Amino acid sequence: MDEGGAVSAFGDAFVYLNDPFNWTRSGGILDLLVAHLRISALAVLLAAVLAVPTGVLLGRSGRGGGAVVVLSNVSRAVPTLALLTVLAVTPLGFSELGTVLALAAFAVPPMLTNTYVGFREVDRDVREAARAMGMSRGQMLTRVEFPLALPLVATGVRTAAVQVVATATLAALVGGGGLGRIINLGFGQQDHGLILAGAVLVAALALLTELVLVLVSAALTPGPRRWPVRPVRAPRAGQPEPTSSGVPL
Amino acid sequence: MASLGALSAVSVPAAPVLAADAAPNPWFDPSYVTDNWDTIVGHLGQHVRLTVGAVLLGALIALPLALLARRTRFLAGPVLGLSSIVYTIPSLAMFAFLAPFTGSLSATTVLVGLTLYTLVILVRNFLAGLQGVPADVREAARGMGYGSARLFLRVDLPLALPAFMAGLRIATVSTVALVTVGVITGNGGLGQLIVGGLNANFYRAEIVTGAVGCVLLALVADVLLAGLERLLTPWTRAAR
Numbered sequence: 040m041d042e043g044g045a046v047s048a049f050g051d052a053f054v055y056l057n058d059p060f061n062w063t064r065s066g067g068i069l070d071l072l073v074a075h076l077r078i079s080a081l082a083v084l085l086a087a088v089l090a091v092p093t094g095v096l097l098g099r100s101g102r103g104g105g106a107v108v109v110l111s112n113v114s115r116a117v118p119t120l121a122l123l124t125v126l127a128v129t130p131l132g133f134s135e136l137g138t139v140l141a142l143a144a145f146a147v148p149p150m151l152t153n154t155y156v157g158f159r160e161v162d163r164d165v166r167e168a169a170r171a172m173g174m175s176r177g178q179m180l181t182r183v184e185f186p187l188a189l190p191l192v193a194t195g196v197r198t199a200a201v202q203v204v205a206t207a208t209l210a211a212l213v214g215g216g217g218l219g220r221i222i223n224l225g226f227g228q229q230d231h232g233l234i235l236a237g238a239v240l241v242a243a244l245a246l247l248t249e250l251v252l253v254l255v256s257a258a259l260t261p262g263p264r265r266w267p268v269r270p271v272r273a274p275r276a277g278q279p280e281p282t283s284s285g286v287p288l
Numbered sequence: 289m290a291s292l293g294a295l296s297a298v299s300v301p302a303a304p305v306l307a308a309d310a311a312p313n314p315w316f317d318p319s320y321v322t323d324n325w326d327t328i329v330g331h332l333g334q335h336v337r338l339t340v341g342a343v344l345l346g347a348l349i350a351l352p353l354a355l356l357a358r359r360t361r362f363l364a365g366p367v368l369g370l371s372s373i374v375y376t377i378p379s380l381a382m383f384a385f386l387a388p389f390t391g392s393l394s395a396t397t398v399l400v401g402l403t404l405y406t407l408v409i410l411v412r413n414f415l416a417g418l419q420g421v422p423a424d425v426r427e428a429a430r431g432m433g434y435g436s437a438r439l440f441l442r443v444d445l446p447l448a449l450p451a452f453m454a455g456l457r458i459a460t461v462s463t464v465a466l467v468t469v470g471v472i473t474g475n476g477g478l479g480q481l482i483v484g485g486l487n488a489n490f491y492r493a494e495i496v497t498g499a500v501g502c503v504l505l506a507l508v509a510d511v512l513l514a515g516l517e518r519l520l521t522p523w524t525r526a527a528r
Contacts, residue, residue, distance in 0.1 A: 048388040116461050116506035118468040121499035124482045128490045205378035209469065212380075213486055222384045226472050231388040238384035242377045249376050 051232020052239065068221070068240065074135075075217035075244070079204045081139045086146035086199060091192065094154025099184070107155050111148040119145055119206045120213070127213045138210045145206060146199035153195025157188030186261050193256035197249070204248045208241050218244065317493035328481065328497065334395070335477025335505060338470065339463045341399050346406030346459060353407075354414035355440075364415065371408040379405070379469045387473070398470035405466060406459040413455025417448030450524065453517040457510055464506040468498075478502050 055061055062068045097103040122144060126137040161184045169183045211219030221237030224230075321328065357364040377385075382401040390396040421444050429443045445452075468479030476483070481498030485491040518525065 045388040112461075115458070116465060116503050116510070118465040118479065118482075118499070118502050120468045120471070120479060121482055121495075121502060124486050124495050125499060127486065128492055128495060201376060205376070208378045208380045212469075212471065212483060219380055222380050223472070225384070226387070226392055229392055231392065234384045234387050234392060238381040241381040242385070245376050245378055245381070246373065 045231075048231035048235050051230070052235035055232055055236040056239065068218075071216065071218050071220055072240075072244070075204070075207055075219075078135055078138050078142065078210065078215075078217060079200070079207050081135075082142035082203045082207070083146055083196070083200045085139060085143040086150055086203075087196060089143070090147045090150035090195075090199075091154050094151045094192075094195075095158055095180075097151075098155040098158025098188070099180075101159055104155070104159075107152055111152050114145055114148040117145075120209050123209060123215070124213050127215075133214045135216070138207070138215045142203045142206055142210075146203050149198040149202065150192075150195040153191045153198070154188070157191030157195075158184055160191075161187045190256070190260050193252075193260060197252040197256055200252055201245060201249045205241075205245045313490065313492050315492045315496050320493035321497055324494075328478075328501070331478050331480050331498075332501060332505070334475065335464070335467050335479075335502075338395065338398055338402060338467050338475070338477055339460060339505075339509070342402035342406050342463050343456065343460050345399075345403045346410050347456065349403070350407050350410035350414050353411050354418055357411070357415050358418045367411060368415070371411050374404055375408045379466055380472060383469065383472055391473075393474050395470070395473070395475040397473050398467065398475050402463050402466055402470075406463055409459040409462065410455050413451055413458070414448070417451025417455070418444060420451060421447045446521075446523075449521055450517070453513060453520070457513045457517075460509045460513060461506045464502060464509060468502060478505070 060067070094107075097107065119141065122141045123138065126141050127133050129137070131137040131140070165183060165187070166179065169179045174182065207217045208219035208222070210217050211223040218237065218241050221240065222234055223237075225233030225235075225237055353367060357367045379401065382404065383397050386397045386400055390400055425447070426439065426443060429439050434442065467477045468482060470476040471479040471483045474480070478498045478501045481494050481501070485494030485496075485498065488494060
């Protein structure tokens, strides 16, 4: 594509995004955005209900670290597009439920890993001290372990949520809803303006989700503020590592 | 709403019969693989070329960036921050951003997009590996008269190699999965089979062949890289 083509594509994208009718009409940007957010929210909720309690159980007992590593490695190798497509040709069909299930499956590993690490790394002495103060197991969980593990659990949920919002775009490739439809339509019509408009919307939504969740988790986390930008460390083999960025699919 | 309900009551029969239900449509069909072997190998070849190209290009760009970020400490923050922003951009949007420049039906779009993602993974891991090299060891090597090239090749590289290889493995496996999204430009490697099967009246054997092929390819690539790591770092085995 020549330089002039790219420039005119930016102009076309601006015109498309600047037209209120493109936002408000039925099946327009706002409708697609609502569908996108509904699918994403359901997927994150479903994955959290499954992954967080499992991570708490495994992390407290300190068992199953190998299984957690294997799960997160395997999930990296499975293309999201493949699972979306396979679910679409099951009896579930082209329902929102199929999309939600596929996205939830990929949201489980980051949440599970981070919850596991968060609870496993609660200091043994702190647990001991809580027990000595006469706390029951339930009190220890809610008053000691959970607050200490919260920053990592929040990172897991944020990573998964951003990943889900990003991957929900792919549903459009297999007949699903969401903002990916604009990009898909643009490619179908070879309309570079439309393609760019869709790209801007999808990328902005992903970055905004990241930003909002960083602020929310910083506000909720007790103690000194912990920002998600952490120094990089060389990965250790065979041990679950907390993830701060998910699969970019 | 009432009119909609009435409409659907009239137009939808009680038990819709789809063509997909009537014809046999198995999930696994060896005859599909043998009959379409050449097509499958063609897509597989593209998948491998895109993956290898993206990981190699990413590594070639990431290494100088990581070296620069280690040398000038104040650059490390911006480099990592920028890379995590790139990582947040969904792949479909990434290809869409590139399409006006590199063509919406070209494999270059996919290659450049994938390279950006591998770059992000590799810069982080390369930098982690380089920062893990003990300062004393570098100091000692310099005291022994090592120049910067020899210092990198004989000291930094062997010590950082496990982290480098870990990064390469993660980047390769993620890229194998991501190539499938290239289907939007018609250059999705085995992803072409996944979406092709969907469009060919939900042909399950084709979809499953593409999906299983991707997972197997990722597995083979990971095992090969793990073997390479073992070959390149014989001293880690001796230590155990």
